[in-house]
Amino acid sequence: MTEGYGSHSPPWHRNPSYWILSDAHVAQDIDLGPDVEVGLNSLRTITIASETFTYAHPFVAKIDGVQGRYFSKRLWRAVLRFATYIPGEGIQHRAIDSMLQRYYGVTVHVPDYEVLTDEPAHTFSKFTYDEILGIMIMFEEYPEGMHVTPGLKYLIRRVPDPYAEYAARANTRAGYIEFTDKAFENGINHDTQRIILHEKAHFLWAYLFDEQLKADWIELGGWYYDGERWKTTNQTEFVSDYAHGENPNEDMAESIAYYIVTPDKLRSRSPAKYEFIQNRIMHGTRYMSIIREDLTFVVYNLYPDYVYPGEVIRVDVTVGGKPEEYKRVTVEIETHTENELDYSTWGHVSFTLLNDEDQDRPRRFSIQLSPVDAEGNYYRYGRYKPSNILRGQKSVPSYYAKGDYTITQVVTYDTNRLKRYNSGGFGLQIHIDNIYEDLYPPEYVPNSAKLSISDAYTEKNEHFYIVTATWQVKEDRTLSGSTYIRPEEQNLVQDGYYLHPYTSYWGSHSSSIVNADIVSREEDVWTLKSTFYFPHYMPGGVYELKRLYFRDAINYENAWLPNIDDQIQKVTIETKNPDTTPPTLDVNRITVDAEPANPVNPDGATYVNVACYVKDDISGFEKGYVVIRDPLGGERGYDFEGPYTYIHTKEIYFQENPKAYRKYTRHIYLPEGSFPGIWGVIGIGVTDKAKNTIYNDFTEITRFEVIETQAAPTVQVTLPDKTALLPNYPNPFNPETWIPYQLAASADITLTIYAPNGHEVRKLALGNQAAGIYQNRNRAAYWDGRNQLGEPVASGVYFYTITAGDFTATRKMLIRK
Numbered sequence: 178m179t180e181g182y183g184s185h186s187p188p189w190h191r192n193p194s195y196w197i198l199s200d201a202h203v204a205q206d207i208d209l210g211p212d213v214e215v216g217l218n219s220l221r222t223i224t225i226a227s228e229t230f231t232y233a234h235p236f237v238a239k240i241d242g243v244q245g246r247y248f249s250k251r252l253w254r255a256v257l258r259f260a261t262y263i264p265g266e267g268i269q270h271r272a273i274d275s276m277l278q279r280y281y282g283v284t285v286h287v288p289d290y291e292v293l294t295d296e297p298a299h300t301f302s303k304f305t306y307d308e309i310l311g312i313m314i315m316f317e318e319y320p321e322g323m324h325v326t327p328g329l330k331y332l333i334r335r336v337p338d339p340y341a342e343y344a345a346r347a348n349t350r351a352g353y354i355e356f357t358d359k360a361f362e363n364g365i366n367h368d369t370q371r372i373i374l375h376e377k378a379h380f381l382w383a384y385l386f387d388e389q390l391k392a393d394w395i396e397l398g399g400w401y402y403d404g405e406r407w408k409t410t411n412q413t414e415f416v417s418d419y420a421h422g423e424n425p426n427e428d429m430a431e432s433i434a435y436y437i438v439t440p441d442k443l444r445s446r447s448p449a450k451y452e453f454i455q456n457r458i459m460h461g462t463r464y465m466s467i468i469r470e471d472l473t474f475v476v477y478n479l480y481p482d483y484v485y486p487g488e489v490i491r492v493d494v495t496v497g498g499k500p501e502e503y504k505r506v507t508v509e510i511e512t513h514t515e516n517e518l519d520y521s522t523w524g525h526v527s528f529t530l531l532n533d534e535d536q537d538r539p540r541r542f543s544i545q546l547s548p549v550d551a552e553g554n555y556y557r558y559g560r561y562k563p564s565n566i567l568r569g570q571k572s573v574p575s576y577y578a579k580g581d582y583t584i585t586q587v588v589t590y591d592t593n594r595l596k597r598y599n600s601g602g603f604g605l606q607i608h609i610d611n612i613y614e615d616l617y618p619p620e621y622v623p624n625s626a627k628l629s630i631s632d633a634y635t636e637k638n639e640h641f642y643i644v645t646a647t648w649q650v651k652e653d654r655t656l657s658g659s660t661y662i663r664p665e666e667q668n669l670v671q672d673g674y675y676l677h678p679y680t681s682y683w684g685s686h687s688s689s690i691v692n693a694d695i696v697s698r699e700e701d702v703w704t705l706k707s708t709f710y711f712p713h714y715m716p717g718g719v720y721e722l723k724r725l726y727f728r729d730a731i732n733y734e735n736a737w738l739p740n741i742d743d744q745i746q747k748v749t750i751e752t753k754n755p756d757t758t759p760p761t762l763d764v765n766r767i768t769v770d771a772e773p774a775n776p777v778n779p780d781g782a783t784y785v786n787v788a789c790y791v792k793d794d795i796s797g798f799e800k801g802y803v804v805i806r807d808p809l810g811g812e813r814g815y816d817f818e819g820p821y822t823y824i825h826t827k828e829i830y831f832q833e834n835p836k837a838y839r840k841y842t843r844h845i846y847l848p849e850g851s852f853p854g855i856w857g858v859i860g861i862g863v864t865d866k867a868k869n870t871i872y873n874d875f876t877e878i879t880r881f882e883v884i885e886t887q888a889a890p891t892v893q894v895t896l897p898d899k900t901a902l903l904p905n906y907p908n909p910f911n912p913e914t915w916i917p918y919q920l921a922a923s924a925d926i927t928l929t930i931y932a933p934n935g936h937e938v939r940k941l942a943l944g945n946q947a948a949g950i951y952q953n954r955n956r957a958a959y960w961d962g963r964n965q966l967g968e969p970v971a972s973g974v975y976f977y978t979i980t981a982g983d984f985t986a987t988r989k990m991l992i993r994k
Contacts, residue, residue: 193220193221194220194221194222194223195220195221195222195223196223196224196225197222197223197224197225198225198227199224199225199226199227200227201226201765202226202228202469202764202765203224203225203226203764204761204762204764204873205255205258205873206225206226206228206229206251206252206254206255207223207224207225207226207229207255207256207258207259208223208224208225209221209223209258209259209262209263210222210223210224221263223259225255226255228251229251229252229254229255230252231249231251232247232248232249232251232877232879233248233249233251233252233253234248235247235248236248237884238881240463240881241949241950241953241956243461243883244883244884245461245462245881245882245883245884246881246882246884247879247880247881248879248880248882249877249878249879249880250314250317250318250878251877253317254314257310257313257314258310260272261273261306261310262306268306273309273310273313274286276313277309277313277332280313280316280317280324280325281313281316281324281325281326282324282325282326282329282330283329283330283331283332284330284331284332285303285304285309285331285332285333285334287301287331287333287353290333293331293333293351293352293353294333294348294351294353294355297737297740299336299723299737299739300335300336300737301333301334301335301336302334302335302336302337303334304332304334304356305361307364307365307871308334308356308361308365309332310365311361311365311369311370311373312332312373314365315370315373315374315377316373316377318374318437318438318464318878318880319374319377319437320459320460320462320882323377323381323385326377326380326381326384326385327380327384327385328349328352328380328383328384329352329353329354329377329380330352330353331352331353331354332353332354332356333353333354333355333356334355334356334357335355335356335357335358336724337358337661337663337690338357338358338726338735339659339690339726340726340728340733340735341357341358341359343357343359344356344357344359344360344368344369344372345357345360345372345373345375345376346376347376347377347379347380349379349380349382349383349384354376354377360372360373362870363802363862363870363872364862364870364871364872365872365874366804366860366862366872366874367438367439367804367812367859367860367874367876370434370438371431371434371435371438371439372434374433374434374437374438375430375431375433375434376430378429378430378433378434379426379430381433381458382426382429382430386458390457390458391425393453393457394425394428394429394453395425397449397450397453398411398414398425398428398450399411400424400425400428406424406585407423407424407425408600409421409428409598409600411598412485412488412597412598412599413446413485413595413596413597413598413907414446414447414449414450414907415428415431415446415447415596415598416431416432416435416439416442416443416446416447417431417435418586418588418596418598419431420432421586421588421598421600422527422585422586422598422600432447432450432454433454433458435810436451436454436455436459436464437464437878438464438466438878439466439806439810439812440463440464440465440466440810441466441806441808441809441810442809442810442811443810444810445809445810445906446809446810448906448915448953448954449954452953452954460883461882461883462880462881462882462883463880463881464878464879464880464881465878465879465880465881466859466876466877466878466879467876467877467878467879468806468857468858468859468875468876469857469858469875469876469877471767471769472767472769472857472858472859472875473769473855473856473857473858474769474770474771474785474855474856474857475771475854475855475856476771476773476781476783476807476847476851476852476853476854476856477773477779477781477783477853478779478780478781478850478851478852478853479778479779479780480780480781480850481781481850481852481853481904481988482518482591482592482593482781482850483595483852483904483908484518484519484595484908484909484991485519485591485595485596485597485908485909486512486519486520486521486524486589486590486591486595486596486597487512487513487514487515487519487520487521487565487589487597488512488513488597488599489510489511489512489513489587489589489597489599490511490512490513491509491510491511492508492509492510492526492584492587492605493508493509493510494506494507494508494584494605494607495507496607496608496609498575500610500611500612501575501612501613502575503572503573503574503575504572504573504575504577504609504611505570505571505572505573506528506544506570506571506572506573506607507568507569507570508526508544508546508568508569508570509549509566509567509568510524510526510546510566510567510568510587510589511565511566512565512566512567512589512597513565513993514565515909515972515973515974515991515993516974517563518991519565519909519991520548520563520564520565520591521546521548521563521564521565521567521589521590521591521597522548522563522590522591522592523545523546523547523548523567523589523590524545524546524567524569524587524588524589524590525543525544525545525546525569525587525588526543526544526546526569526584526586526587526588527541527542527543527584527585527586527587528541528542528543528544528582528583528584528585528607529541529582529583529585530578530580530581530582531580531581531582531583531606532580532581540578541585542571542573542577543571544569544570544571545569546567546568546569546589547567547568547569548562548563548564548566548567549564549566549567549568550562550564553566553568555568563591563592567589573609573611574611574655574730574731575611575612575613576611576613576614576615576654576655576729576730576731577609577611577614577615577730577731578609578611578614578731579609579610579611579612579614580608580609581606581607581608582606582607582608582609583605583606583607584605585600586598586599586600587599591850592781592848592849592850592851593807593809593811593850593851593852594811594813613654614731615654615655615729615730615731615732617653617732618729618732618733618734619650619651619652619656619727619728619729619732619734620650620651620652620734621648621649621650621651621725621727621734621736621741622648622649622650622651622702623741623742624741624742624743624744625647625648625649626646626647626648626722626725626738626742626746627646627647627648627746628644628645628646628662628720628721628722628746628747628748629644629645629748630642630643630644630645630748630749630750631643631645633710635828635829635830637830639712639829639830640713641710641711641712641713641829642710642711642712642750642752643708643709643710643711644662644708644709644711644720644748644750645706645707645708645709646660646662646706646707646708646709646722646746647696647704647705647706647707648660648704648705648725648736649702649703649704649705650702650703650705650727651701651702651703652701652703652727652729653701654729654730655729655730656695656703656705656727656728656729657692657693657727657728658692658693658705658707658725658726658727658728659690659691659692659693659707659726659727660690660691660693660707660722660724660725660726661690661691661724662709662720662721662722662748663720663721663723664716664718664719664720664721665718665719665720665721665747690726691707691708691709692707693705693706693707693727694706694707694708705727710829711750711752712752712796712829712830712866713752713753713754713755714752714754714755714756714795714796714830714866714867715750715752715755715756715867716752716755716757717749717750717751717752717755718749718750719747719748719749719750720747720748720749720750721745721746721747722738722745722746722747723737723738723739723745724736724737724738725738754795755795755867756793756794756795756796756865756866756867756869757867757869758794758795758869759793759863759864759865759869759870759871760791760792760793760798760801760863760864760865760869760871761791761792761793761794762789762790762791762801762861762863762871762873763789763790763791763792763838764873766789766790766838767787767788767789767790767858767861768786768787768788768789769785769786769787769857769858770785770786770788771783771784771785771786771856772784774846774849780849780850781847781848781849781850781851781852781853782846782847782848782849782850782851783846783847783851784844784845784846784847785805785844785845785846785847785856786842786843786844786845787803787805787815787842787843787845787858787861788840788841788842788843789801789840789841789842789861790838790839790840790841791819791838791839791841791863792835792836792837792838792839793831793835793836793865793866794835794836795835795865795867796831796835796865796866796867796869797819797821797830797831797833797835797865797866798819798831798835798839798863798864798865798866799818799819799821799822799823799864799865799866799868800816800817800818800819800822800863800864801816801817801818801819801841801861801862801863801864802814802815802816802817802861802862803815803817803843803845803858803860803861804858804859804860804861804862805845805856805857805858805859806856806857806859807851807852807854807856808852808853808854808855808856809852811852812859815843815845816843817841817842817843819831819839819841820832820833820839821866823866829866830866831866835865857875858875859874859875859876860872860873860874860875860876861873861875897919897920897921897948897949897950898921899919899921900918900919900920900921900922900924900981900984901918901919901986902916902918902977902978902979902986902987902988903916903917903918903919903952904917904988905917905977905988905990908990908991909990909991909992909993910962910990910991910992910993911962911972911992911993912961912962912963912969912992913959913960913961913962914959914960914962914990914992915954915957915958915959915960916928916957916958916959916960916977916979917950917951917952917953917956917957917958918951918957918958918979918981919949919950919951919952920946920947920948920949920951920981921948922948922982923945923946923947923948924945924946924981924982924984925944925945925946925981925982926942926943926944926945926946926958926979926980926981927940927941927942927943927979927980928940928941928943928958928960928977928978928979928980929941929977929978929980930960930975930976930977930978931975931976931977931978932970932973932975932976933973933974933975933976937965938964938965938970938975939960939963939964939965940965941958941960943958946981960977962992970992971992972991972992972993973991973992974989974990974991975989975990975991975992976988976989976990977989977990
């Protein structure tokens with residue numbers, strides 16, 4: 178990591194450093210520490226967690242009889258931080274630039290944005306240090322042969338845009354990946370990690386995958402093109418709504434991202450896709466995500482529900498309202514049901530405008546669905562129950578785009594967030610007849626923007642600044658707007674291309690964009706005002722008003738003021754104590770306690786308490802969030818707040834000592850039916866009042882790379898320590914299913930399938946099996962849905978029992994026809 182310094186040695190070579198190997202957890206695995214002056218030199222103190230070395234040196238191992246190297250890049254991540262940021266000297270720009278170009282074949286230096294993107298340079302910004310590090314870290318997780326991807330040349334970052342509909346997107350023709358605020362607004366969390374991998378995967382599809390591989394993937398996913406858009410006949414084998422709702426390319430990109438970051442979700446949703454990526458794309462390389470052990474907990478459930486919601490068998494849509502009125506669109510769906518296991522908890526239906534040539538106006542809307550009871554009534558808030566009938570309504574404004582809309586996606590999901598997708602339109606179209614359709618977008622009134630600053634005081638006589646932005650817009654119907662202010666460009670970067678870590682300025686995150694109030698309206702000219710509070714913990718300097726956002730009922734517009742106004746509006750803000758570092762989470766004082774809500778007869782309902790300690794250096798802790806993962810790879814987040822969160826207390830300043838650790842506890846209730854097994858806290862994000870955010874990741878991505886020859890004594894790392902019967906897949910199924918299991922010792926194996934009345938349906942004698950994991954389709958037990966006489970069995974619930982020596986276990990499955 179010394180490239181890019183020419184004849185000069187890198188700073189970490191010039192000054193010695195003192196390293197401490199810590200058995201305690203360390204935030205980000207490495208603490209760069211302060212420099213201490215020793216004589217004429219400075220001594221850099223580095224603390225690194227010993228756990229980063231656990232899988233740093235590859236083990237030679239066997240998995241499913243295949244020999245390979247088992248390791249992780251955790252130590253590499255820590256050393257990357259050491260090599261690219263030095264306290265007192267700052268970001269090592271040349272080191273980052275050199276590594277990006279040498280190891281990944283990309284650069285952030287764009288010679289001409291207009292040539293590359295057909296957009297002016299002012300619509301793009303610079304990456305922060307942590308953003309670019311996050312991208313490098315995830316690129317490194319790809320197999321080495323995929324680090325440099327043909328066609329990918331540039332990484333670009335869009336300026337804040339409150340109406341951006343995407344977190345990132347790949348332009349494989351022009352050769353760049355473009356990121357927006359939405360990718361980074363909550364720190365480099367697991368969603369961000371998957372986004373980075375997803376976008377790079379588009380270049381694999383465009384330049385590396387041959388047509389046969391693509392055709393096989395399309396067939397596996399049940400994809401077909403109906404002349405207008407891609408659809409799929411598969412309903413459950415997707416890791417996300419986006420993977421199902423777009424096309425095979427997006428499905429592949431999502432699946433690859435989950436394969437690396439959250440492999441359990443892809444494996445549980447679609448074993449076939451998991452094996453396809455493992456064998457056809459990764460050439461045997463497989464990934465495992467390990468959660469920090471002390472942050473895991475167990476959910477108990479004697480009645481596990483692995484059944485997906487039932488298939489949609491009825492869709493009713495009604496549209497009410499006159500041509501001049503708001504339209505009330507009501508959707509009710511009914512799903513096939515065998516029993517309560519296939520009921521749905523929530524859902525949504527997406528509509529898209531047909532034959533729309535105007536790509537700038539919104540062409541879609543969605544309706545959320547809620548369960549209703551047997552009488553067709555909604556459940557009261559907090560008392561809902563799953564059902565096979567769901568209903569939802571939406572008011573469509575009278576100014577909305579008129580025309581014919583069709584259903585493009587119906588999604589239903591249950592308590593465990595197992596989702597069933599339907600991409601067909603069910604032969605339904607609705608017509609939105611709006612005579613007041615808003616065809617003309619709003620227009621900014623040139624030279625009307627003004628920016629002013631004034632002093633203000635809290636009720637406790639604490640000083641802060643109020644910055645007010647006003648502007649005018651011409652619009653004949655309805656209007657809303659927003660804006661942000663940002664430092665002058667020269668204030669953002671001292672020396673180099675990347676912003677200081679955690680640089681926080683009003684407008685650096687989309688959450689800092691301030692909505693506008695309507696001050697007045699005279700005929701078609703509206704006056705809008707956005708108000709910004711600037712406490713003394715915000716960075717000072719010269720701030721500019723450069724971009725305005727406004728929209729009517731259906732048209733989104735923005736005004737880039739340097740191209741319109743004669744003079745850019747600026748104010749100078751002098752703050753006394755700017756805060757540019759995020760809060761500190763004590764990673765050694767996190768506790769997770771869980772207990773079943775019904776301990777005598779556990780049904781998955783579980784009370785979970787996550788406690789942590791947080792402090793801040795200046796502005797004070799504002800808010801945070803906890804992310805937990807279930808045994809099948811599903812993730813869910815839970816917010817928690819500081820004692821002086823502005824939205825609730827209206828306190829601009831933290832009213833205690835922000836530097837003192839304070840305990841915060843998030844109480845979580847996992848509902849009845851939650852998956853049994855090991856869950857875990859995979860991350861905690863924290864944000865201070867100055868909007869500095871950091872995400873603490875408690876997972877480690879380990880990988881197994883296949884090798885042809887044995888280079889060291891084999892270490893068997895995957896032999897199970899106990900015998901177990903695992904959930905069958907798919908479930909529900911028709912007509913065939915696979916039944917996985919694991920053996921701690923060799924044994925004679927028998928699988929017996931029973932009807933609900935206890936009658937033996939089929940016995941599968943598998944013979945003597947060696948210890949190991951029998952999970953993929955080549956090794957798991959197979960049942961073709963037939964009885965001992967070879968006759969297909971009826972649909973319904975069946976039980977399967979494994980006998981392995983003295984061990985027996987039983988699970989249930991559902992066959993649906």
